[in-house]
Amino acid sequence: MEKSYRTNNIIFATLVLLTLFTWILGQKDIIGDISEIIDGKAFFLILLSIAIIKVHLIGDFFMHLNTVSGFWRWIITLWVMLTGSFIAIAFLL
Amino acid sequence: MYIQESIKTKYPPGDLALWIFICAELLVFAIFFAAYAFTRASNIELFNQYQATLNTDLALLNTIALLTSSYFVVSAIISIKENKQKQSTRFLFLSIIGGCAFLIMKMTEYSHHMSEGINLTTNLFYMFYLSLTFFHFMHVILGIMILLVLWLNTRKGLYTADNHDGLVSGGAYWHMVDLVWLILFPLIYIMK
Amino acid sequence: MKYESQSVAKLYFIAAIGLFVGQIVFGLIMGLQYVMGDFLFPEIPFNVARMVHTNLLIVWLLFGFMGASYYLVPEEAETELHSPMLAKLMFWVFLVAGALTILGYLLVPYAALAEMTGNHLLPTMGREFLEQPTITKIGIVIVALTFLYNIAFTILKGRKTVITLVLLLGLAGLAIFFLFSFYNPDNLVKDKFYWWFVVHLWVEGVWELIMASILAFVLIKTTGVDREIIEKWLYIIIAMALITGLIGTGHHFFWIGAPEYWLWWGSIFSALEPIPFFMMTVFAFNMVNKRRINHPNQPAVLWALGTAVMAFLGAGVWGFMHTLAPVNYYTHGTQITAAHGHMAFYGAYVMIVLAIISYAMPMMRGRKACNSAASQIVEMWSFWLMTISMVFITLFLTGAGILQVWLQRFSDEPMSFMVVQEKIELFYWMREGAGLVFLIGLLLYVYSFFIGGKERTVEDKV
Ligand code: HEM
Numbered sequence: 001m002e003k004s005y006r007t008n009n010i011i012f013a014t015l016v017l018l019t020l021f022t023w024i025l026g027q028k029d030i031i032g033d034i035s036e037i038i039d040g041k042a043f044f045l046i047l048l049s050i051a052i053i054k055v056h057l058i059g060d061f062f063m064h065l066n067t068v069s070g071f072w073r074w075i076i077t078l079w080v081m082l083t084g085s086f087i088a089i090a091f092l093l
Numbered sequence: 094m095y096i097q098e099s100i101k102t103k104y105p106p107g108d109l110a111l112w113i114f115i116c117a118e119l120l121v122f123a124i125f126f127a128a129y130a131f132t133r134a135s136n137i138e139l140f141n142q143y144q145a146t147l148n149t150d151l152a153l154l155n156t157i158a159l160l161t162s163s164y165f166v167v168s169a170i171i172s173i174k175e176n177k178q179k180q181s182t183r184f185l186f187l188s189i190i191g192g193c194a195f196l197i198m199k200m201t202e203y204s205h206h207m208s209e210g211i212n213l214t215t216n217l218f219y220m221f222y223l224s225l226t227f228f229h230f231m232h233v234i235l236g237i238m239i240l241l242v243l244w245l246n247t248r249k250g251l252y253t254a255d256n257h258d259g260l261v262s263g264g265a266y267w268h269m270v271d272l273v274w275l276i277l278f279p280l281i282y283i284m285k
Numbered sequence: 286m287k288y289e290s291q292s293v294a295k296l297y298f299i300a301a302i303g304l305f306v307g308q309i310v311f312g313l314i315m316g317l318q319y320v321m322g323d324f325l326f327p328e329i330p331f332n333v334a335r336m337v338h339t340n341l342l343i344v345w346l347l348f349g350f351m352g353a354s355y356y357l358v359p360e361e362a363e364t365e366l367h368s369p370m371l372a373k374l375m376f377w378v379f380l381v382a383g384a385l386t387i388l389g390y391l392l393v394p395y396a397a398l399a400e401m402t403g404n405h406l407l408p409t410m411g412r413e414f415l416e417q418p419t420i421t422k423i424g425i426v427i428v429a430l431t432f433l434y435n436i437a438f439t440i441l442k443g444r445k446t447v448i449t450l451v452l453l454l455g456l457a458g459l460a461i462f463f464l465f466s467f468y469n470p471d472n473l474v475k476d477k478f479y480w481w482f483v484v485h486l487w488v489e490g491v492w493e494l495i496m497a498s499i500l501a502f503v504l505i506k507t508t509g510v511d512r513e514i515i516e517k518w519l520y521i522i523i524a525m526a527l528i529t530g531l532i533g534t535g536h537h538f539f540w541i542g543a544p545e546y547w548l549w550w551g552s553i554f555s556a557l558e559p560i561p562f563f564m565m566t567v568f569a570f571n572m573v574n575k576r577r578i579n580h581p582n583q584p585a586v587l588w589a590l591g592t593a594v595m596a597f598l599g600a601g602v603w604g605f606m607h608t609l610a611p612v613n614y615y616t617h618g619t620q621i622t623a624a625h626g627h628m629a630f631y632g633a634y635v636m637i638v639l640a641i642i643s644y645a646m647p648m649m650r651g652r653k654a655c656n657s658a659a660s661q662i663v664e665m666w667s668f669w670l671m672t673i674s675m676v677f678i679t680l681f682l683t684g685a686g687i688l689q690v691w692l693q694r695f696s697d698e699p700m701s702f703m704v705v706q707e708k709i710e711l712f713y714w715m716r717e718g719a720g721l722v723f724l725i726g727l728l729l730y731v732y733s734f735f736i737g738g739k740e741r742t743v744e745d746k747v
Pocket residue numbers: 413488489536537555556557558559596599600601603604605606607608609613616617618619622625626627629630633634
């Protein structure tokens with residue numbers, strides 16, 4: 001049980017850090033004009049990857065899908081990959 | 094305990110019917126997100142221009158509010174597995190506070206828009222922004238209502254270490270509300 | 286049948302089937318008028334026949350829903366009906382009002398009927414499906430309220446189940462949304478807008494709840510599957526039906542002058558409306574596969590499975606086909622709409638009413654569980670004849686619709702409406718042929734009630 005609490009804390013901290021990172025990427029006054037640092041597509045891909053990782057973490061640990069095997073184990077991850085691909089197609093093409 | 098947790102099950106924890114419902118809901122959001130992204134693709138200037146008017150600071154706080162709330166729901170479930178009903182009740186209460194904080198912050202955002210006379214017909218960007226966030230907003234309200242029921246049930250001692258399916262199912266719904274926002278936040282507020 | 290008072294449903298079911306026959310006869314008349322324009326002119330003009338066809342449809346389905354409620358609510362609540370007397374009285378009130386209205390359509394020019402019934406005092410007439418004179422509408426409200434009172438009090442004094450609560454929610458919604466038929470603003474945009482609050486929110490909202498609960502009842506009875514499982518399905522089906530169906534109304538607001546965001550809201554939410562219908566299909570087959578008993582009433586099970594499949598096809602698939610704004614831009618108001626309207630109404634609401642009639646009628650007529658094997662065979666024939674001919678009606682109309690869209694709206698040199706109608710005449714002839722088969726099926730259905738013989742047991746083959 002101690003282990004469950006610890007996992008929970010770690011996942012939560014990761015999620016918050018990733019969220020902060022996402023937010024910082026959107027702040028002009030902190031990091032300046034992003035397009036001068038990286039190219040727009042890379043910027044988008046970083047944001048999208050972070051979002052996908054976060055959703056996957058929620059599915060695996062908060063929704064306990066890591067205790068499941070087979071189709072349902074991947075249901076959230078599959079959803080976010082599919083949704084993410086659609087978004088990526090629209091943003092990149 | 095250890096052994097039990099290392100054995101994998103075929104179906105997700107909680108009620109399968111609720112998982113089917115979650116899938117249906119996720120499908121709705123997926124279509125909404127895709128519609129946003131594809132519409133943006135042919136109106137990039139407009140979307141970038143008005144995206145810049147949104148308040149990303151509040152959105153950050155909102156994301157953290159939902160994450161924290163989800164975190165407390167997980168904590169409540171861990172507690173109930175140790176048969177600590179009191180502690181579980183407290184965690185659930187905190188998660189409800191998190192959800193309410195989200196609602197309050199989102200409402201300040203909405204009232205700000207309203208004072209500027211922005212509505213669904215202002216332009217395509219705001220149409221999507223308002224529709225998507227409001228649809229999600231309604232889900233937060235529904236989720237909080239579910240949490241309230243779970244909180245009351247836990248207080249009454251309805252859940253135990255061996256029997257807490259209801260708590261796990263309701264919790265899964267709340268995490269769904271959370272994870273949808275985790276896409277919505279970068280997509281609408283930041284990505285360009 | 287466990288409770289004496291359930292038998293009031295019999296009156297309602299008999300009236301329903303009688304009016305159903307009338308509806309189909311007028312459908313056939315119109316079908317012929319499509320290809321022989323002056324058929325029965327001036328006795329029964331097309332617009333009058335159309336009114337009679339659609340209004341009879343609505344009225345007999347309402348009879349069916351009321352009968353279904355009177356039958357299943359006492360059994361679920363485990364108590365006699367609150368007031369069987371009132372149920373009988375309201376039956377006659379509704380029947381007489383309905384008959385007078387139909388006679389009014391047939392015997393008096395519509396404008397004169399409007400004047401006779403004082404339409405100028407509170408104008409509500411002249412809109413599709415809501416053509417009834419204002420006093421008939423008031424009558425419908427009175428009947429509906431009395432009916433709701435009767436049902437609600439039965440539920441309140443007895444056992445409350447998920448099935449009866451969902452049913453009650455659906456019936457109450459039916460009554461509430463009908464009130465929008467009294468709102469008839471001069472502004473044509475608003476008029477259309479609220480007109481759909483009746484039409485759409487009925488068939489793609491509250492009626493789905495009614496359908497789901499009747500289906501659940503028939504399945505519990507004929508499969509013996511645990512109530513808890515069925516209830517769980519009911520919850521998610523109605524949640525999905527409401528989430529998608531309420532905002533899905535927007536698929537009717539594309540071109541009537543409503544704000545632009547309805548293009549999005551309507552497309553997105555209505556695109557998901559097939560989900561609850563699909564869930565009902567999965568639900569029905571699941572329950573029948575998991576059955577604990579073999580019920581001797583085979584046609585009832587057949588109708589229950591049939592309604593689940595055909596509702597998904599008619600509403601889900603044929604609805605989805607033209608629900609996205611870019612598609613609807615071309616198909617709006619064509620024969621595609623008619624194709625969808627026919628299969629959806631038949632699959633979802635006609636068949637669910639026939640399912641409960643099929644299940645309940647033998648018991649109300651004094652049998653233990655079902656009719657004789659001979660009767661069941663005829664009824665199953667009628668099932669296939671009606672269902673297959675409806676599939677063909679739908680296909681022919683879809684064919685006509687696609688051609689119509691192409692010739693009239695899509696091609697480089699669009700032709701005018703009437704020119705196109707002549708070019709697709711063949712499809713209308715075929716529709717009429719399929720319609721005749723439908724009528725034969727329906728008459729067989731009626732005939733099956735008159736076939737006696739020893740009650741079938743599970744061992745007898747059908
Ligand atoms: C059992 C359920 C349903 C029934 C009984 C039904 C019936 C009808 C009828 C009678 C009409 C024609 C209304 C009129 O203009 O007079 C209609 C129109 C329409 N229905 Fe349904 N429907 C059902 C479900 C659905 C579903 C689930 C969808 C979408 C997925 C859908 C999409 C549409 C659309 C887009 C129209 C407008 C067609 C046009 O623009 O002309 N329907 N429906």
